[in-house]
Amino acid sequence: MKTKGKATSFDIAHYAGVSQSTVSRALRNSPLVNEETRKKVWEIAKKLNYKVDKNASNLRTQQSATLAILLFEDPTGDESQINPFFLNMLGSITRACAKEGYDLLVSFQSISQDWRAEYEDSHRADGIILLGYGDYMDYQSRLQNLLAQDTKFVCWGAKVEGRPDLTVSCDNYGGGQLAAQNFISANRTNCVFIGDASEHSPEFLTRFKGFKDKLEQHNITLGERCVANAISTEESGYHATHSLLANNVSFDALFAASDLIAIGAIKALKEAGLSVPEDVNVIGFDNIAAANYITPSLTTVQQNTTLAGQMLVQNLLALIKGEQITDTLLPPKLIRRQSTS
Amino acid sequence: MKTKGKATSFDIAHYAGVSQSTVSRALRNSPLVNEETRKKVWEIAKKLNYKVDKNASNLRTQQSATLAILLFEDPTGDESQINPFFLNMLGSITRACAKEGYDLLVSFQSISQDWRAEYEDSHRADGIILLGYGDYMDYQSRLQNLLAQDTKFVCWGAKVEGRPDLTVSCDNYGGGQLAAQNFISANRTNCVFIGDASEHSPEFLTRFKGFKDKLEQHNITLGERCVANAISTEESGYHATHSLLANNVSFDALFAASDLIAIGAIKALKEAGLSVPEDVNVIGFDNIAAANYITPSLTTVQQNTTLAGQMLVQNLLALIKGEQITDTLLPPKLIRRQSTS
DNA sequence: ATTTTTTTTGCAACCAATTTCATAAAAGGT
DNA sequence: ACCTTTTATGAAATTGGTTGCAAAAAAAAT
Known part of the structure; x- marks a missing residue:
C-alpha cells in the first residue's frame, strides 16, 4: 500500500471500497456508520498514516479549534x-x-x-x-x-x-491592600510606591489605589512625593528609587508595582547604603522566579x-x-x- | 455597505463589478490586473474589513505560513x-x-x-x-x-x-571546555561535575566530555566519584551535591550541567558551611535570568x-x-x- | 409475503480561496 | 484597414473535507 504525497479520504475510500462520505463519517465516529465499516476505515487510515487536513476541515466547519x-x-x-x-x-x-x-x-x-x-x-x-x-x-x-x-x-x-x-x-486592588496591611502590621508607616500610578497602566494604578486606601484607613497618608513613576523593568525601578533618595524622601517601606521594579529598587537601596529589610521593607508584585533568588529574597504579591x-x-x-x-x-x-x- | 457575516471575495467582486478571480488577483497584487481595478478592489476590501480566509487559501495553496x-x-x-x-x-x-x-x-x-x-x-x-x-x-x-x-x-x-x-x-563541548579552562586558570584542580552524563542527555554528556577532555589535557583526571547524576532542576542539583559532600568527596570547583542545577548546588554548599567562590568555584550553563540574581551571582556558559x-x-x-x-x-x-x- | 421501520450508504452541494485556460479588449505594427 | 501582440478579465476546475438529502439495504412488524 503506497501513496504519492499525502493520503486523502478518497484514498481510504478507494481501499475500503466505500464512498468518501462514509470515510469521513467513520473517522469522526459518526453513529451513522456500521461498526465493521468504521473499523475497516480506521485500519486503513492508520496504515496510510492518514491525518485529516485541518484546512479543509476548518474551511467547511468554519471553526479552527x-x-x-x-x-x-x-x-x-x-x-x-x-x-x-x-x-x-x-x-x-x-x-x-x-x-x-x-x-x-x-x-x-x-x-x-x-x-x-x-x-x-x-x-x-x-x-x-x-x-x-x-x-x-x-x-x-x-x-x-x-x-x-x-x-x-x-x-x-x-x-x-x-x-x-x-x-x-x-485582584490588584486587594493585592495593594495586602502590601499595605503587611507594612502596617510591621509598624512601617513611612511608605513609598514605585510604579506608574496613572490611567496609562490601570493595573499599577489599581495596585496603588488599594495600597493607598488601606493606608488611609489607618490614618496614614501617602504624599505626592512618595510616589515615583516607573515602568516594569529593573532599570526603571532602580532609577525611580534612586531619584527618590536623591530628593531626600525618607521611608522605611517600599511597595513596587512589579517584581522587576522591586529588584531594581533593592539594588538602588543597597547602593545607597540602606539595608533590606532592616532600614526598608520591600514588597513586590507578581512573584516571578527571580523574586526567590535575589538576596534578600523578595516578599511579593503573587499572581496565580x-x-x-x-x-x-x-x-x-x-x-x-x-x-x-x-x-x-x-x-x-x-x-x-x-x-x- | 453592509455584510451579514464575514465578507468574502465574492462580496467584493459584486461591489467592484468584477469577477471573483480578479478580486483574488488584485488582493495578491498580481501583475495581471489593471492598476485601477486593483485600487478599487483594495478600497472595497478595506471598507468591508475583508480578510483572506486562511483555511481556504491554505487549502488551495497547500501551505500555511x-x-x-x-x-x-x-x-x-x-x-x-x-x-x-x-x-x-x-x-x-x-x-x-x-x-x-x-x-x-x-x-x-x-x-x-x-x-x-x-x-x-x-x-x-x-x-x-x-x-x-x-x-x-x-x-x-x-x-x-x-x-x-x-x-x-x-x-x-x-x-x-x-x-x-x-x-x-x-557548542556544548566547547562550553564544557570553557568551564574547565576557567577552573584551570584559577588553579582549581579538584573538580566535580553535576548532571546526567549519559547518552540519555546528550547535551549534558557533551558538556561533560568537553569539560573532562580539557582537564585531561592538563593532566587532571576526573574520577568516577567526581560525577554526580542530576536532572535539570534545582532540587536535583541540591541533592546531587548534598550526596557528594556526604560521601566525603572534596573539591574546590564545581561544574553544573545547567544553571538550575548550579543554583541547587550552591544552596547545598552553603548549607554545608562552604562558601562560594572561596571554598568552591561554581560554573553553570545556560545563563538564565536567575543566574544574575542569586548570591553569589553565577558564572555560567551562556547560550545565545x-x-x-x-x-x-x-x-x-x-x-x-x-x-x-x-x-x-x-x-x-x-x-x-x-x-x- | 408485504408493509413499515430502522440502519447504512452514496451523491452532490458546500466552504472560500487560487490558478489554468480561453477569450475579450486594447495597443502596436505594417 | 488588417493582423499581431499585449494586457486584462472571467469561467470553471481544484483543494479535501463535511453534511443534507435521497435511496438502498436490512431488520422488524403485520
Missing part, C-alpha cells in the same frame, strides 16, 4: 528580554489550551504598530487572548474595533471602567498564573460558545520572604 | 514550573517567526505520551521545531517516523552520532537564545524550501560573575 494570543511587548522595546511574568502566563495558557484540545497561535505585537489581530477574521483562530502591560490608552479604539467586528476575545489585566472588554485579572491561564482560556471558550460570561477577579496572595521583617 | 513548536516537558512532570531556558527560547523563536512572516503554533508535549506531531501532516504547519531536554533515547523511533513521512523539522539540542535529524545547538531561535527558524524555512542545510553549532560564551574567583 485554535486560539490566538497577542503578547504586547513591554514599552522598553528591549529585544532580548521578555518580561518573565508574561512568559509564565504564556506557558500556563499553552497548557490550558492543550487541556481543552485547542491549539495556540502565538504572536508578539508592538503596541505602537497596527495589530495583526486578524487571526479571527481570517479564520485562523476562534478567539483571541490579549496579554500585556503598556499604555492601555492606545488600546481603546482598537478594542472597539474588535468588538465592532464581533471578534471573540478576552484581556488579561485590570478592568477599566467604561471599557467594554471582558477581562481576567488579579496557572489559574489565570485557565480562566482566560475557559472564559474565551465560553464566550465563543455564546455563553454569558463576566469579568473574573483572581485572589492575590502575599508570599513572605526576607525583604520584609 | 505557520511553523509549529513542540516543547517537551522536563522529566520532572512539575506542572507549575517550566524551565526558564526553554521559555526564553520560545520567546526568541516566536520573534524569529514573526520576522519571517510566519505564525507559530505552540504545543507542550509529555515525552512519555505519543506526540501529537501531526501539525505538518494535517497541514496546520509547514514545519516543526522540536525543543526540550529529557530522555532522548525515547525520541529515536519517533524521529525516524517523522523522517519517514518526510516531515520537515529541526531539533534543538545535541547532535547525536547516527541520528539523522537536523539540529541547531550550542536569540541567535538560536533565529537559526532554528531560518534552517527550518530553508529545509522547507528544499535547500540543503547542515547542522548548526552556536558559540558559547563564558559569563564571569561572583561564583568563580
